[in-house]
Amino acid sequence: xxxxxxxxxxxxxxxxxxxxxxxxxxxxxxxxxxxxxxxxxxxxxxxxxxxxxxxxxxxxxxxxxxxxxxxxxxxxxxxxxxxxxxxxxxxxxxxxxxxxxxxxxxxxxxxxxxxxxxxxxxxxxxxxxxxxxxxxxxxxxxxxxxxxxxxxxxxxxxxxxxxxxxxxxxxxxxxxxxxxxxxxxxxxxxxxxxxxxxxxxxxxxxxxxxxxxxxxxxxxxxxxxxxxxxxxxxxxxxxxxxxxxxxxxxxxxxxxxxxxxxxxxxxxxxxxxxxxxxxxxxxxxxxxxxxxxx
Amino acid sequence: xxxxxxxxxxxxxxxxxxxxxxxxxxxxxxxxxxxxxxxxxxxxxxxxxxxxxxxxxxxxxxxxxxxxxxxxxxxxxxxxxxxxxxxxxxxxxxxxxxxxxxxxxxxxxxxxxxxxxxxxxxxxxxxxxxxxxxxxxxxxxxxxxxxxxxxxxxxxxxxxxxxxxxxxxxxxxxxxxxxxxxxxxxxxxxxxxxxxxxxxxxxxxxxxxxxxxxxxxxxxxxxxxxxxxxxxxxxxxxxxxxxxxxxxxxxxxxxxxxxxxxxxxxxxxxxxxxxxxxxxxxxxxxxxxxxxxxxxxxxxxxxxxxxxxxxxxxxxxxxxxxxxxxxxxxxxxxxxxxxxxxxxxxxxxxxxxxxxxxxxxxxxxxxxxxxxxxxxxxxxxxxxxxxxxxxxxxxxxxxxxxxxxxxxxxxxxxxxxxxxxxxxxxxxxxxxxxxxxxxxxxxxxxxxxxxxxxxxxxxxxxxxxxxxxxxxxxxxxxxxxxxxxxxxxxxxxxxxxxxxxxxxxxxxxxxxxxxxxxxxx
Numbered sequence: 001x002x003x004x005x006x007x008x009x010x011x012x013x014x015x016x017x018x019x020x021x022x023x024x025x026x027x028x029x030x031x032x033x034x035x036x037x038x039x040x041x042x043x044x045x046x047x048x049x050x051x052x053x054x055x056x057x058x059x060x061x062x063x064x065x066x067x068x069x070x071x072x073x074x075x076x077x078x079x080x081x082x083x084x085x086x087x088x089x090x091x092x093x094x095x096x097x098x099x100x101x102x103x104x105x106x107x108x109x110x111x112x113x114x115x116x117x118x119x120x121x122x123x124x125x126x127x128x129x130x131x132x133x134x135x136x137x138x139x140x141x142x143x144x145x146x147x148x149x150x151x152x153x154x155x156x157x158x159x160x161x162x163x164x165x166x167x168x169x170x171x172x173x174x175x176x177x178x179x180x181x182x183x184x185x186x187x188x189x190x191x192x193x194x195x196x197x198x199x200x201x202x203x204x205x206x207x208x209x210x211x212x213x214x215x216x217x218x219x220x221x222x223x224x225x226x227x228x229x230x231x232x233x234x235x236x237x238x239x240x241x242x243x244x245x246x247x248x249x250x251x252x253x254x255x256x257x258x259x260x261x262x263x264x265x266x267x268x269x270x271x272x273x274x275x276x277x278x279x280x281x282x283x284x285x286x287x288x289x290x291x292x293x294x
Numbered sequence: 295x296x297x298x299x300x301x302x303x304x305x306x307x308x309x310x311x312x313x314x315x316x317x318x319x320x321x322x323x324x325x326x327x328x329x330x331x332x333x334x335x336x337x338x339x340x341x342x343x344x345x346x347x348x349x350x351x352x353x354x355x356x357x358x359x360x361x362x363x364x365x366x367x368x369x370x371x372x373x374x375x376x377x378x379x380x381x382x383x384x385x386x387x388x389x390x391x392x393x394x395x396x397x398x399x400x401x402x403x404x405x406x407x408x409x410x411x412x413x414x415x416x417x418x419x420x421x422x423x424x425x426x427x428x429x430x431x432x433x434x435x436x437x438x439x440x441x442x443x444x445x446x447x448x449x450x451x452x453x454x455x456x457x458x459x460x461x462x463x464x465x466x467x468x469x470x471x472x473x474x475x476x477x478x479x480x481x482x483x484x485x486x487x488x489x490x491x492x493x494x495x496x497x498x499x500x501x502x503x504x505x506x507x508x509x510x511x512x513x514x515x516x517x518x519x520x521x522x523x524x525x526x527x528x529x530x531x532x533x534x535x536x537x538x539x540x541x542x543x544x545x546x547x548x549x550x551x552x553x554x555x556x557x558x559x560x561x562x563x564x565x566x567x568x569x570x571x572x573x574x575x576x577x578x579x580x581x582x583x584x585x586x587x588x589x590x591x592x593x594x595x596x597x598x599x600x601x602x603x604x605x606x607x608x609x610x611x612x613x614x615x616x617x618x619x620x621x622x623x624x625x626x627x628x629x630x631x632x633x634x635x636x637x638x639x640x641x642x643x644x645x646x647x648x649x650x651x652x653x654x655x656x657x658x659x660x661x662x663x664x665x666x667x668x669x670x671x672x673x674x675x676x677x678x679x680x681x682x683x684x685x686x687x688x689x690x691x692x693x694x695x696x697x698x699x700x701x702x703x704x705x706x707x708x709x710x711x712x713x714x715x716x717x718x719x720x721x722x723x724x725x726x727x728x729x730x731x732x733x734x735x736x737x738x739x740x741x742x743x744x745x746x747x748x749x750x751x752x753x754x755x756x757x758x759x760x761x762x763x764x765x766x767x768x769x770x771x772x773x774x775x776x777x778x779x780x781x782x783x784x785x786x787x788x789x790x791x792x793x794x795x796x797x798x799x800x801x802x803x804x805x806x807x808x809x810x811x812x813x814x815x
Contacts, residue, residue, distance in 0.1 A: 060682075062666075062673045064604035081662070082669050151691075237659040242684045243669055256662055260550060 025285045034281025037274055045094040057084040058092035058245055068261050078263035081253065086263065089245035090271045096239060096246040097275060100161060100230040101223045107165035109219055112172025113211070119173070120180025121203050131177060138170040143232055150238045160239050164229060168222070175218055179211050213290035220283035224276045231272045247272050318518040319813040321793060323542035323806070324525040324534075328497055333479040334452030335407040337414065341522075343803035348502055348520065350452035350485035353381050353400065353433075354445065360569065360621055360715035360800040362445050366395055366453055366486070376440030376755035383431040387509040389455040389486045397427035402456035404435070406474050414450040417713070440753040442760055443716035446621075449801060450714070455484040488809035489520060499523040508809070515794075515812035535561055535788060542796075543788040548662070549606070555788040565608060566798030566805075568785045569617045570711040571720065574655075574671070574778035575736040577702045582651055587644035588680075589775040592653075592705070593630035594637035595678045596778050597670060605666045609784040614768040615720055617782040619800040622717025624765040628772050629779075637678040652681040653704035656695075659686035664707050667780075671705075696733040706736050709783060715801050717764045721748050725771065737776040744770065 025031055049055045053074075066083035069075050077086035119130035142164055149163035150156070183189065184207060192206050233239045234248030242249070247268045254265030329341045334350045337343050353367040364370070367381040387395040404425040407415045421444070424436040437444065459475035462482075466473025475484065483491040486509070489502035502520040504512070525531055525540070528551040534540035535555055543555060556563045574596075582588045598611045610618075614627035641651070655671055657664040665686070672682040685703055687695070692708075695701040712719045723734040726748050730738055744767065751763040772779070787805075789796060795811040 060669075060672050060676050062600075062669050064600060064670075067604070082666055237686060242665065242686065243672065252660065253662070253665070256548065257550065260554075 021289050024289045028281075028285055028288060030281040031285025031288065034278045034283075034285060037278030038282050041094055041275055041278065042098065044091050045098055048091050048095065052085075052088040052091050054085040054088045055092075057088045058243070060243055068257075070261075071263050077267040078261075080250070080264055081257065081261075086250070086267055089250060090247065090268055093245040093247040093250060093268060093271065094275065096157075096234065096244070097227045097230050097272075100157075100164070100239075101226045103161045104164045104168055104226050105219055105222055107161075108168030109172050109215065109222075111165075112169035112174075113176050113208075113215060115169065116173040116176025116178075117180055117203050117208060117211075120177040121184055121199070121207065127177075130173065134170045134173045134177075137167060138174070140167055142167045142229055146229070146233055146238065147236065157240050160230075160233050164226065168226070171222070172215065172218065175214060176211055179214060180207055183207050183210055214292045217283055217287045217290060217292045220279060220286050224279035224283065227272070227275055227279065319515065320519045320521065321517045321541045321808065321811070321813070322521045322523065322539065324531055324540055324544045325522050326524075326526070326544055326546040328524060329494070329500060329522075331480065332483065332491065332494060332500070333476060334413070334454060334485070335403075335410050335415070335474075336412045337450070337452075340803045344522065344806045345500060346452050347487070347803055347807050348489040348809075349483040349487040349491055350454070351387070351395075351487050352449045352451050352453060353383075354448050356446075356449055356715055356799050356801045356804055358797050358799055360619055362449070362715075366400075370445075372445075372755060374755075376442065376753065377437045379435045379437070379444060380428070381433050381435075383433070384509065385431060387486055388507045389458065390483065390490045390505055390507075391455065391458055392507070393455060393457055395453060395455075395486050396430050397433040398430075399453055399456045400433045400451075401425045401427050402459075403451060403454045406454065406459075406471075407451065409468055409471075410474060410476070414447070414713070417447045417450065440755060442752055442755055443714055443718045446714040446716040446719075449804065452485065454479075455486070458484045488807075492519070497524065502808075510809065512809075513812055515814055517808050517811060517813060520808050531555075531788075532558075535790075538790060541790050541793055545785040545787050547786075547788075549786075552786045552788055560791050561788055562791045564787045564789065564796055564798070566785050566787075567609065567617070567619050567782050567800075568711070568798075569619050569715060569800035570709055570783040570785070571612065571615070571617050572707070572709050572780045572783055573612075573615070574780065575706045575708050575724075576776055576778070577699065577704050577706075577736060577738055578774070578776050579699045579738040579740070580702070580704060582644070582646050583653060583704045585644045585646065586775060587640045588646065588651070590630075591637040591640035591644070591678060591680065592675065593775050593778055594633045594640060595674045595680065596630075597632050597674050598630075598780070599632065600670055601667060601780060605670065606663060606781070606784065609781045612779040612781050614772045614779055615724065615777065616717050616764070616768060617712075617720070617800075619782060620712060620715055620717060620720065622761065622764045624761075624768045626765070627768040630772075630775075632674075634678055641679060648679055651679060652683065654683045654685045655705045655707075656685040656687055656692060656703035657707040658689050658692065667707060693733045696736050697731050699730075699738050702736050702738065705778075706733075708733060708736065710734055711802060712800070713802075717767075718748070718752055721764075721767060721771075722752070725776070739774070739776050741774065744774075 044051055061084060063083035066079050067081055069079040071078045075085050077090060080086055115130050119127040145167055146160050146163040149159050153159045189202060189206055192202050231248035234246035235252045240246045250268035251265050257264050325341050327341055329345060331342055332345050334346045337346045351366050353365060354362045355365040357363050366383055366387050368384045370379060370381045372379055383397060389395060404422065407413060408419060421437055421441055422435055423438050426434050428434055462478035463472035463475050464477050468474050488505055488508045490505045492501040492503045494500045500522050504516060504518045528547055531543045531547060531551060532554050535543055536558060552563055555561050576583050576589050578584055602609055602611060611629060613629050616623045655668055657668050668684050672684060675682045723729050724737060725739045725744050727740045727745050729735045747763055747767050751760055754760045754763060792813055792815045793811060794814050797810060799805045
């Protein structure tokens with residue numbers, strides 16, 4: 001039995017439910033670590049110009065005299081090949097990762113949910129048309145697609161985002177489609193129909209709220225995936241233009257200076273790792289709380 | 295059974311290694327890329343050229359200064375109109391099968407490369423009207439038009455053994471010549487070079503053996519066997535240089551690799567200024583860089599010293615479009631030096647508003663040296679009020695966008711090496727109006743006065759008159775500031791100190807001529 005969300009609204013009960021949520025979430029240590037990591041990273045990223053020691057190093061800046069400095073009190077993560085502070089650039093580099101996740105999922109998820117909902121609810125030729133297209137798009141590997149789009153249109157952040165969003169909706173379309181197909185036979189849907197509710201009301205007010213927990217968990221997991229893809233893209237040189245920092249680009253550049261200047265590749269790699277693990281553990285906790293089976 | 299075979303092989307190997315025979319002088323070098331072909335008529339890149347230089351001889355060869363010296367040819371004359379070149383051959387030059395090299399073979403070699411339309415044939419395709427054997431040791435080339443750099447192109451004409459090729463020809467599209475021996479020349483050589491072909495495992499290793507009958511003879515300590523193998527990982531290079539498994543590390547390794555090797559005992563680093571010019575090509579047909587003041591401002595703003603001291607230490611700033619190692623270079627050509635004040639003055643003279651002063655800078659994505667340069671360039675130009683948008687692209691895409699003036703970026707970083715050691719090679723391909731539309735000519739200069747001078751230089755045979763034209767060209771081009779002339783790439787080679795006689799030659803792969811080297815242990 002899935003919890004029915006959105007039906008009750010008494011403030012006292014809501015507080016009680018939040019406490020219950022938190023209790024269930026905090027049962028898993030990893031989930032807490034994940035939450036802390038994600039919140040910390042978001043906060044650092046938003047406040048980057050104020051919390052980093054050398055914000056000018058994220059922009060047009062070179063100082064060859066300071067190049068290849070190992071980690072020290074002045075430069076926690078050392079400096080890169082043109083003398084920029086790697087700690088500063090790592091924090092600013094998160095901006096690209098998070099922006100990519102927000103934009104790709106911000107476009108992909110609503111689109112996928114809408115299509116899945118329509119396909120599952122109406123059935124018939126609408127369903128087969130939408131799901132056939134979904135299957136076709138699903139067969140395209142995201143990274144290859146992003147590379148192809150960049151090759152044709154030029155490597156640019158906007159193009160990479162579009163390419164990923166153009167693929168990402170399919171996962172949500174499939175997920176929602178499956179759920180709607182079973183939910184539309186539930187008694188409360190029948191009841192709403194009997195009471196004369198329109199299609200839009202049934203789809204968005206009766207069925208959709210019951211899909212939201214699953215969508216949320218999937219979205220949180222996706223955020224980790226998109227971040228990883230974003231790192232992959234920037235590792236291959238797509239995405240942001242230098243000198244704007246991106247974690248993948250920093251790893252790619254740093255790899256050329258291994259092993260002597262190990263800090264150039266290691267710290268940005270760890271930063272990617274932290275974000276991906278954080279998002280994954282956060283999504284795990286969310287899954288426990290919302291009791292979703294994906 | 296298998297194990298037995300393995301054991302036997304291992305024992306044999308051990309025996310071979312500890313062998314009782316007098317030790318052979320073996321030299322092993324690394325290659326950073328595959329060898330595509332060993333047919334001398336199909337050579338295009340440095341690994342193929344390295345094979346050609348050792349297995350084949352040409353009429354002439356470039357020396358350490360890039361000047362042309364005789365090899366198979368003993369002497370030559372040029373007709374007063376510059377259209378007929380006559381070569382007198384050395385007697386007693388032997389092909390690897392013992393036949394003597396004759397004028398017939400030279401004629402056949404030219405006809406073969408022109409018929410196959412491959413490799414360096416483009417140098418001669420519209421130029422050579424007729425190649426004729428006057429007698430056994432005299433050959434003439436008649437040209438359609440005078441072309442002063444002709445002699446400099448001839449090191450690329452490897453002389454092949456006509457009789458041997460015809461013996462091994464297979465049916466093909468070339469009438470009486472069948473397939474022109476193309477099939478056979480993938481597994482054998484037909485040359486008279488200092489080394490003979492021994493084996494080639496595609497994608498791995500090629501082995502040459504000393505040709506005892508070489509007409510120039512051999513010195514004491516000559517190298518008996520050369521092994522050139524593909525090594526892609528710089529860590530492997532370092533490890534094998536340390537154990538001595540590798541004698542020479544080629545010139546395409548990371549700077550950091552050479553620094554690591556320099557610290558190794560028994561390893562020497564050789565450095566040479568190559569003829570490979572590194573310029574920032576400025577699109578002179580697109581606003582705002584169509585304005586000569588903006589181009590001069592860029593030239594004044596760039597910090598040459600930072601590049602030459604911090605990014606690639608040890609080289610000198612270029613003077614104009616022709617590298618100092620190339621005949622025709624004029625040492626009085628003026629240079630821009632960093633001067634922020636002058637840069638600002640030039641920008642003021644341009645009459646452009648600050649909003650118009652955004653330019654894009656294109657370079658090869660992931661190429662560490664160019665990436666550092668791009669960041670430096672961006673910071674330098676920001677200082678004088680020019681906003682630079684960086685545009686890293688793959689090399690393939692750069693060659694595409696160079697085709698149209700609209701898609702050519704405002705500034706593009708390009709390395710270009712000479713095909714033949716002559717000033718013309720750098721000027722015609724970059725600045726002549728007929729040559730626009732390639733990555734070599736991203737300046738889109740199209741200046742009638744420059745065109746005229748380049749054309750005159752090509753047909754002027756008298757060396758003094760020719761030098762005057764090229765001096766004038768170099769001064770005029772710097773005046774127009776169509777490039778930021780940075781430097782000629784310093785090439786680095788690492789080798790075991792017991793290898794002697796290595797000498798840099800400013801033409802692709804001619805420094806890897808193992809006949810000039812010897813071993814002193």
